[in-house]
Amino acid sequence: MPRSIYLVNPKSDSPTYFQGESYGAQGLPLTTQMADLSTPTVAAMCPASFGALLCDENVTPIDWNTPADFIGLTGKITQFGRMKQIAAEFRRRGKVVIIGGPYASLCPDMARPHCDVLIRGEIEEIASGLFSDLKAGSWKEEYVGTQPGLETSPLPRWDLYPLDHAVMGTVQTSRGCPFECEFCDVIQYVGRKQRHKTVSQVLRELDLLYALGQRIIFLADDNFTAFRSRAKELLLALGDWNRKRPEGKVHFVTQVSIDSAKDEELLRLCAEAGLMTVFIGIETPNEDALRETKKRQNLRVDLVEQVGQFHAHGIAVVGGMIVGFDADGPDIFERQFNFAMRAAIPIVSLGALVAPAATPLYDRMKRENRLKDKGSEVAAVPWATNIVPKGLTQEQLFSGLKWLANNLYHPDAFGDRLITFIERLGKRRDPRSADVDRTSRPRRVDLAGMHALENLRKQGSAEGRMFERVTAAIARKPSAAEFVGATLTQYVQIRYMYDQGQFWEPQLAGREPDRTEGLVSLSSRRT
Numbered sequence: 001m002p003r004s005i006y007l008v009n010p011k012s013d014s015p016t017y018f019q020g021e022s023y024g025a026q027g028l029p030l031t032t033q034m035a036d037l038s039t040p041t042v043a044a045m046c047p048a049s050f051g052a053l054l055c056d057e058n059v060t061p062i063d064w065n066t067p068a069d070f071i072g073l074t075g076k077i078t079q080f081g082r083m084k085q086i087a088a089e090f091r092r093r094g095k096v097v098i099i100g101g102p103y104a105s106l107c108p109d110m111a112r113p114h115c116d117v118l119i120r121g122e123i124e125e126i127a128s129g130l131f132s133d134l135k136a137g138s139w140k141e142e143y144v145g146t147q148p149g150l151e152t153s154p155l156p157r158w159d160l161y162p163l164d165h166a167v168m169g170t171v172q173t174s175r176g177c178p179f180e181c182e183f184c185d186v187i188q189y190v191g192r193k194q195r196h197k198t199v200s201q202v203l204r205e206l207d208l209l210y211a212l213g214q215r216i217i218f219l220a221d222d223n224f225t226a227f228r229s230r231a232k233e234l235l236l237a238l239g240d241w242n243r244k245r246p247e248g249k250v251h252f253v254t255q256v257s258i259d260s261a262k263d264e265e266l267l268r269l270c271a272e273a274g275l276m277t278v279f280i281g282i283e284t285p286n287e288d289a290l291r292e293t294k295k296r297q298n299l300r301v302d303l304v305e306q307v308g309q310f311h312a313h314g315i316a317v318v319g320g321m322i323v324g325f326d327a328d329g330p331d332i333f334e335r336q337f338n339f340a341m342r343a344a345i346p347i348v349s350l351g352a353l354v355a356p357a358a359t360p361l362y363d364r365m366k367r368e369n370r371l372k373d374k375g376s377e378v379a380a381v382p383w384a385t386n387i388v389p390k391g392l393t394q395e396q397l398f399s400g401l402k403w404l405a406n407n408l409y410h411p412d413a414f415g416d417r418l419i420t421f422i423e424r425l426g427k428r429r430d431p432r433s434a435d436v437d438r439t440s441r442p443r444r445v446d447l448a449g450m451h452a453l454e455n456l457r458k459q460g461s462a463e464g465r466m467f468e469r470v471t472a473a474i475a476r477k478p479s480a481a482e483f484v485g486a487t488l489t490q491y492v493q494i495r496y497m498y499d500q501g502q503f504w505e506p507q508l509a510g511r512e513p514d515r516t517e518g519l520v521s522l523s524s525r526r527t
Contacts, residue, residue: 003135004051005098006068007039011057013081015497017349021058026455028448032058033493034218035166038074038101040156045127050135052160057082059165064089070134073115074101077356080110087114096139105145105189106358112142121145122175122190124152147190150175150197155204158212164444167489168253169214171205173197173234177222179257181281182293182364183322185356186222194226199237206241210250213443216276219254226257228266235269242274243431251276251430251482258282259297261306271313271429277486278310279349281320285339286332289325293361307343312426316483318490319345323404324353324397326390333400337407344420346487347494348408352385352401383501406505409494415466418487422473422480449489456492 015021024030036056043052055062071090075083080103087097100119104111112118119130122145133139153172163169176194177186209217225231242249252275260266270278282303283295290298310317319340323332340348355362355371365371370388382401389397407413442450457467470488474481498504 002049002051003070004053004068005046005070005072005134006053006055006063006066007042007072007074008054008062008086009036009039009056009058010073010075010079010082010086012078014078015493015500016078017494017497021493021496021500026452028451029444030059030165031445031448032056032166033490034168034220035158035161035163035170035214037156037170037172037220039072040158040161041153042072042074042123042127043157043160044154045123045131047128047131047135050131052157054157054160056161056165059162062086064093069096070098071095072098072100074099074104076102077107079103083111084114091116096134102185102189106185106356108142116141118142119145122147124148124150124154147175147193147195150195151201153197153201155208158208163209163212163214166214167445167449168216168218169209169212170218170220171202171209172220173202173224174221174226174230178226179223179295179297180360181295182361183353183355183359185359188358190222194223196227196230199234202234203237203241206238206250210245214250215248216251216253219252221254224254224256225260225263225266225270228260228263232266232269235266235273235275238273239269239431245431249274249431253277253279255279255281257297258301258303258306261309262301267309267313267315268429271315272431274430275315276430276483277316277318279318279320280307282307282343282345283320283322284325284328284332285335286325286327288327292325292327304339304343307345308424311344311421311424314426314428314430316421316425316487317343317345318347318349319343320349322351322353323401324385324387324389324392328389329391330396330400332392333404337404337413340408341413341417344417344424346414346418346421347490350401350405350408351382352397353387353389354385355387382498383503402503402505405498405503409491409498409504411460411462411466414491415469418470418484419473422470422477422484425477425480425483428479449485452492453485453488456488456495 039054039056043054046052053066053068073083073087083099087099091097096117097115098117098119099111099115100123104118105120108118108120117139118141120142125146125148126143130143174194174196175190176192178192178194180187180192206217238252252273254275256278258280283298284290285303287299307317321336321340323336355365365387372386372388382405383398456463470484474484495504
């Protein structure tokens with residue numbers, strides 16, 4: 001008798017950076033910033049006689065009446081609360097629930113009570129045995145995966161996924177990271193030895209997404225440029241592939257470390273391949289904090305100048321920034337604000353330092369008896385941490401964070417950074433197809449983004465003023481228009497995230513954080 005599985009990527013427990021919850025709240029079609037890669041990849045491992053259905057709950061409601069025999073759930077810490085709810089409801093309905101993915105692998109004891117089958121680690125080399133056992137009705141309670149060579153990873157089943165709801169398609173070209181940042185759980189899950197797909201594998205995945213209409217693709221590597229020679233080989237191939245696209249170029253987005261800015265050839269190849277935006281874990285301008293957590297690749301460089309190297313090559317930077325390191329004092333919030341303004345990074349992913357389970361930081365905080373709530377892990381959002389801070393009081397940490405978030409994303413300051421970025425943006429070097437007809441109908445996700453921007457523009461006088469200033473800047477440099485559209489749609493989501501987390505208090509903008517009490521003062525001075 002044929003068997004089938006319903007693979008579900010749960011929505012996050014609360015709004016997070018770079019997701020599309022704000023669109024649904026405005027009555028617009030649901031969207032996700034990045035298409036989920038895990039469920040189409042697992043679906044591709046199902047044998048021909050084993051049916052697969054997909055649900056990314058960010059864009060598609062769960063079918064509670066699915067005829068599937070098995071329910072497969074994946075997710076990170078940000079999704080675990082919802083994962084438990086989904087698992088409980090499907091088990092109540094008599095379904096066999098399987099849980100795998102990053103959180104189940106890092107915290108198996110937390111996930112195990114909520115499923116019938118637990119998958120730990122990467123699935124490629126255990127998939128055939130797992131599906132054989134499921135088909136025979138003789139499954140085990142737990143399967144432990146390996147860290148396979150990525151030549152075993154299949155072409156994802158994107159034909160099963162609603163790509164018209166995703167801003168970006170997703171391709172993973174490598175797993176792992178050679179660095180050892182104390183607070184990062186990537187190496188605990190996929191290792192420090194980076195493994196790579198072949199160039200031909202990557203191009204096949206790109207061909208499929210391109211044929212399905214994707215023109216922005218996220219290269220979902222933990223650190224795309226960690227191995228420079230390999231990165232350059234792949235970038236040459238991406239540039240050649242992009243120049244040959246019959247219906248317009250693709251824009252790539254990925255994650256890199258700041259040290260890649262030292263390599264002029266690497267930056268040039270990134271730009272020529274069509275790399276439009278990079279996410280960089282800048283973390284902090286506080287060098288003592290970087291040393292403390294072994295973020296060595298960010299030391300002994302001028303971080304503002306390094307960000308400027310990307311801008312000069314026509315590449316935008318999204319910055320990850322953290323406060324609450326042991327070396328941070330009450331002045332860190334002003335320091336972070338001033339750094340972001342000087343570096344002209346419009347979009348900043350901001351949060352308090354957290355200690356993910358299985359990381360060296362978690363172990364250190366446990367030894368020092370500084371884990372809150374018996375060590376429970378929390379998602380990396382601005383308003384939560386599982387660490388008792390050292391150089392700040394709890395009140396200083398969160399009042400300072402709120403001050404920083406509201407000042408960074410006040411329309412005036414955000415507009416200042418965006419305009420400075422436009423002015424610094426170098427000449428684009430990516431492939432172009434000037435002869436392509438661009439009058440074709442926009443995708444559903446593109447129309448939703450346009451409507452969201454119109455709604456933001458009408459939110460208030462400050463937002464309207466920011467739009468007018470940015471529009472004038474684009475008129476002076478039209479080549480920046482594509483960057484600005486993407487940046488403003490991310491701004492919409494961040495404002496919504498702060499609203500939902502009760503973190504958005506625009507009246508705080510322009511006030512100076514009180515360094516003694518950790519409260520926001522009534523000073524009108526703008527930092």
